[in-house]
Amino acid sequence: MCQNPGMPSLPVNFGLLPDVQSAYATSRIVVLPVPFERTVSYGRGTAGGPAAILRASQSMELYDEELRFEPAGIGIATLPPFLPEAFDLAAAMDELETECRRHLEAGKFLLTLGGEHSLTIAPVRAAKRVHADIGVIQFDAHADLRDEFEGTIYSHAAVMRRVADEGLPTLPIGIRSLSAPEAEFAHEAGVPIVWGHELAELDDERFDRLLAALPEKVYLTFDIDYFDPSLVPATGTPEPGGGAWYPTLRLLSRIFETKQVVAMDLVELAPIGGQPSSDFVAAKLAYKCLGYFARRSLA
Numbered sequence: 001m002c003q004n005p006g007m008p009s010l011p012v013n014f015g016l017l018p019d020v021q022s023a024y025a026t027s028r029i030v031v032l033p034v035p036f037e038r039t040v041s042y043g044r045g046t047a048g049g050p051a052a053i054l055r056a057s058q059s060m061e062l063y064d065e066e067l068r069f070e071p072a073g074i075g076i077a078t079l080p081p082f083l084p085e086a087f088d089l090a091a092a093m094d095e096l097e098t099e100c101r102r103h104l105e106a107g108k109f110l111l112t113l114g115g116e117h118s119l120t121i122a123p124v125r126a127a128k129r130v131h132a133d134i135g136v137i138q139f140d141a142h143a144d145l146r147d148e149f150e151g152t153i154y155s156h157a158a159v160m161r162r163v164a165d166e167g168l169p170t171l172p173i174g175i176r177s178l179s180a181p182e183a184e185f186a187h188e189a190g191v192p193i194v195w196g197h198e199l200a201e202l203d204d205e206r207f208d209r210l211l212a213a214l215p216e217k218v219y220l221t222f223d224i225d226y227f228d229p230s231l232v233p234a235t236g237t238p239e240p241g242g243g244a245w246y247p248t249l250r251l252l253s254r255i256f257e258t259k260q261v262v263a264m265d266l267v268e269l270a271p272i273g274g275q276p277s278s279d280f281v282a283a284k285l286a287y288k289c290l291g292y293f294a295r296r297s298l299a
């Protein structure tokens with residue numbers, strides 16, 4: 001941020017938007033950067049995710065050639081980065097939940113940029129408090145269904161178990177890495193997993209049935225490691241065999257078309273210096289989702 005009072009400051013917001021498209025009061029969408037990183041297991045660097053996504057978003061075209069309009073027109077406000085102060089993870093998640101809830105109660109569509117996946121429980125709880133009956137759709141390589149991991153129940157590897165603890169139905173998509181106890185839990189709880197190896201053959205009929213089984217309102221959590229590492233190498237725990245770009249957009253388009261998505265997050269980007277393509281995939285993915293959201297709210 002430019003702090004020199006004599007110089008006009010460059011906007012640091014998502015999409016490099018002018019004030020008229022990024023003021024909080026008039027924006028339908030709010031972007032909350034959360035560079036939170038405490039429980040990562042392998043590669044580090046997710047704390048740099050939000051800044052890298054914002055930077056890449058400033059070099060994107062704002063016209064969407066598929067949707068044939070500029071989604072930024074509905075207003076995208078970018079908040080200053082939020083980091084919980086508490087050392088205790090439960091207290092930290094409470095802080096983040098309060099922050100998320102404020103924006104949901106103001107009627108905003110909240111896009112949280114991570115940071116590590118553990119943070120997802122906070123906006124999910126906030127969305128549950130505000131909207132009551134919600135489902136959670138998860139794009140991810142990992143099931144994240146451990147009861148606890150490395151001594152904490154707030155680990156990134158346990159985040160979807162915490163979501164399950166909230167009594168919320170989930171739809172995990174692209175999963176290809178989990179432990180035997182997680183597989184057992186998923187089976188017993190009847191979690192309808194779309195496995196990574198099923199992505200290529202996932203037809204509209206099956207996908208519509210899976211969506212129909214969820215409540216009308218959904219929260220979307222997108223772990224960038226859902227994608228194949230050939231497309232997104234910049235993530236802490238990459239797994240081969242993930243999603244490809246256009247088929248994934250088809251799924252997202254269908255979700256935003258048939259469900260009321262109330263909020264979403266995009267997590268686990270761990271930028272690699274000198275190799276910005278993953279940052280651009282993440283920024284474009286976020287903007288595609290905002291576009292699908294805008295299409296529905298303008299219809």
Ligand SMILES: [Mn+2]
Nearest residue numbers: 117140144223
């Ligand atoms: Mn994850």
